Amino acid sequence: MPNPTHQLDWRRFCSDELLSLYQAEREVLRTAAPSIPATTNFMVMYSFDALDYWRWAPELDVVSNDHYLRSTDPESEIDLALSGDLVRSLAGRRPWLLMEHSTGAVNWQPVNRAKRRGRCGATPSPMWRAARTASPTSSGGRRRRAPSSGTRRCCRTRARTARSGGTWSPWART
Secondary structure, three states, rough: OOOOOHHHHHHHHHHHHHHHHHHHHHHHHHHHHHOOOOEEEEEOEOOOOOOHHHHHHOOOEEEEEEOOOOOOOOOHHHHHHHHHHHHHOOOOOOOEEEEEEOOOOOOOOOOOOOOOOOOOOOOHHHHHHHHHOOOOOOOOOOOOOOOOOOHHHOOOOOOOOOOOOOOOOHHHHO
């Protein structure tokens, strides 16, 4: 059985070392581009709690987070809503950024379930409207050409994809 005190010390050490690395890299970037805000991906979610986000948040110009639904958890949306609330709290009165979220299969899940027809599987915006935790912005980027046919149904874009012809999907006309 692991020693809880050693585990806590190790977690603090890792968080502090990563924060020191972020601060050093941020200063290099500020020297090169002082007007560009610096941030890094938080991963505020059930399965990842390795960093002391309360110590990190004041060091970021913009608090940002990654959101991923876990296909094996039927209550994954609840975790997503709670992480949105926590990130909003970490940002204080500042806006926060959704840095990453998956719209399709990912390589780290043991099972990637097919999305129900007409539902953008991992895009959390309908839940956010109800929970009022929405990020005011999202990096939302994707490749010009979709890597799979499933992507075209789940991206709000008019960019041409492998099969779409550059038209809106019916669900996206809201």
